[in-house]
Amino acid sequence: MPAHSFSELHTIPFYECNVNNRISIPMLINILILASEHQNENLGLDQTYLIDHYDVGWVVTSYSIHINQLPRKDSVVKMTTRGTSYNRYFAFREFWLHDQDGQELVKVESIWVLMNEQTRKITPIDDTIIAPYQSEKVKRVPRLTRPERIESGADVSAKEYQVRWSDIDFNGHVNNSRYPEWMLDSLPMAFLNEHEPGNIDIRFENEVKYGNRVTSSVLVDSSDNAKIKTVHEIKSNDVLSASATIIWKEIKAKGNDQS
Amino acid sequence: MPAHSFSELHTIPFYECNVNNRISIPMLINILILASEHQNENLGLDQTYLIDHYDVGWVVTSYSIHINQLPRKDSVVKMTTRGTSYNRYFAFREFWLHDQDGQELVKVESIWVLMNEQTRKITPIDDTIIAPYQSEKVKRVPRLTRPERIESGADVSAKEYQVRWSDIDFNGHVNNSRYPEWMLDSLPMAFLNEHEPGNIDIRFENEVKYGNRVTSSVLVDSSDNAKIKTVHEIKSNDVLSASATIIWKEIKAKGNDQS
Numbered sequence: 059m060p061a062h063s064f065s066e067l068h069t070i071p072f073y074e075c076n077v078n079n080r081i082s083i084p085m086l087i088n089i090l091i092l093a094s095e096h097q098n099e100n101l102g103l104d105q106t107y108l109i110d111h112y113d114v115g116w117v118v119t120s121y122s123i124h125i126n127q128l129p130r131k132d133s134v135v136k137m138t139t140r141g142t143s144y145n146r147y148f149a150f151r152e153f154w155l156h157d158q159d160g161q162e163l164v165k166v167e168s169i170w171v172l173m174n175e176q177t178r179k180i181t182p183i184d185d186t187i188i189a190p191y192q193s194e195k196v197k198r199v200p201r202l203t204r205p206e207r208i209e210s211g212a213d214v215s216a217k218e219y220q221v222r223w224s225d226i227d228f229n230g231h232v233n234n235s236r237y238p239e240w241m242l243d244s245l246p247m248a249f250l251n252e253h254e255p256g257n258i259d260i261r262f263e264n265e266v267k268y269g270n271r272v273t274s275s276v277l278v279d280s281s282d283n284a285k286i287k288t289v290h291e292i293k294s295n296d297v298l299s300a301s302a303t304i305i306w307k308e309i310k311a312k313g314n315d316q317s
Numbered sequence: 318m319p320a321h322s323f324s325e326l327h328t329i330p331f332y333e334c335n336v337n338n339r340i341s342i343p344m345l346i347n348i349l350i351l352a353s354e355h356q357n358e359n360l361g362l363d364q365t366y367l368i369d370h371y372d373v374g375w376v377v378t379s380y381s382i383h384i385n386q387l388p389r390k391d392s393v394v395k396m397t398t399r400g401t402s403y404n405r406y407f408a409f410r411e412f413w414l415h416d417q418d419g420q421e422l423v424k425v426e427s428i429w430v431l432m433n434e435q436t437r438k439i440t441p442i443d444d445t446i447i448a449p450y451q452s453e454k455v456k457r458v459p460r461l462t463r464p465e466r467i468e469s470g471a472d473v474s475a476k477e478y479q480v481r482w483s484d485i486d487f488n489g490h491v492n493n494s495r496y497p498e499w500m501l502d503s504l505p506m507a508f509l510n511e512h513e514p515g516n517i518d519i520r521f522e523n524e525v526k527y528g529n530r531v532t533s534s535v536l537v538d539s540s541d542n543a544k545i546k547t548v549h550e551i552k553s554n555d556v557l558s559a560s561a562t563i564i565w566k567e568i569k570a571k572g573n574d575q576s
Binding site: 224 | 476501506527
């Protein structure tokens with residue numbers, strides 16, 4: 059029996075877009091998480107139920123995001139997700155974004171763990187929690203590509219951020235979508251206006267809380283001009299919070315065109 | 318003939334909410350602007366059309382926001398807007414947010430001007446641009462309550478922000494919804510977790526651009542404990558960008574309850 063797949067349509071409003079009128083990376087992550095939350099609800103296993111009955115919650119540890127095209131403002135996209143497979147500690151979830159013609163715009167692979175809400179420690183995945191997803195029980199879930207690390211002494215740029223109240227989630231930690239926001243903002247505006255990510259491998263290591271300061275460091279590798287690569291690290295008090303490798307492509311069609 | 322009224326439904330996803338699972342003030346502003354943009358499109362007068370045919374765009378100068386109740390995560394709200402009246406230079410637009418039972422959650426009054434896209438100067442409102450809204454031509458549009466100013470030497474708290482790439486709009490300026498975000502963030506987390514705005518008078522003075530630093534100052538007046546008042550100023554290079562007066566109320570029902 060294949061894993062239970064969940065789809066819904068979403069129209070992208072202006073406030074989910076960047077200056078190029080395409081969905082921003084933080085909002086791309088948010089809308090996909092929304093689809094998975096709706097699947098959880100649909101299967102009777104939403105956040106509140108998991109806390110009330112098991113004292114656990116799902117936490118994402120890494121995403122591998124492949125972008126063919128970022129959807130434009132006002133476009134309607136179909137979001138699809140399924141909990142593809144799992145083992146004792148890890149669940150492998152996939153996401154797709156398609157346009158109205160069925161073209162694949164974005165594909166995301168992700169790894170999740172169940173965290174105890176009191177101890178904030180990883181707990182084994184209870185079969186009763188995963189059964190409704192019809193996920194395949196496997197020995198090993200797929201390994202996502204690990205983001206590169208910045209070698210010490212490398213020529214990095216860095217920006218500092220104070221965590222804002224609005225960065226904080228219902229659970230008291232920084233919302234995952236803020237890490238890519240800090241990562242992208244470490245790059246110059248001129249670059250961001252002309253390029254967009256084609257591939258993002260991002261990994262979340264340690265939670266950041268209100269009041270913390272974070273440093274967003276980036277190493278730009280433009281040795282291959284057609285395929286600029288950036289390596290990112292978010293640290294708080296010298297502890298790694300998140301890391302990412304992004305492969306960029308030039309934006310060809312800009313402005314208000316319909317492409 | 319009464320002004321043309323436009324309504325649509327909106328479901329509030331988790332990423333439009335604050336830590337209390339209620340819609341955040343920046344997102345409240347965003348969804349209402351979305352409704353007015355849809356009305357503009359509906360009447361054939363969207364942003365692109367105004368730029369292409371008149372080289373102008375609508376710019377909001379002030380909001381007066383009255384909040385009975387901030388809608389919760391996952392709730393469905395009805396957004397309504399109309400361009401109520403106008404004179405030579407100013408347009409008065411109203412917004413309402415209702416719940417599914419028809420209860421008024423939020424009422425917003427706002428003043429708009431037309432700005433020339435090249436000169437960034439205010440231009441008279443062309444009758445052909447406003448006619449489809451069936452707005453009433455008046456001698457004086459209603460005056461919204463002006464936010465108070467912070468007297469020099471007052472006991473203020475202040476935080477500094479670097480404008481981020483993600484703060485910037487399609488038009489190259491800071492998105493209006495960022496000003497209330499900076500204003501609220503200048504208050505302590507403990508206060509924000511326990512209180513929400515009942516009334517916000519906010520006025521936008523000067524546009525802020527990428528690369529600027531802004532200072533968000535707040536004066537807290539808790540002389541009337543049942544009705545805490547805060548006065549806010551956002552300045553960039555000592556020039557006033559936005560000001561606001563907020564009247565607060567205590568949050569009674571918290572967490573995941575259904576009230």
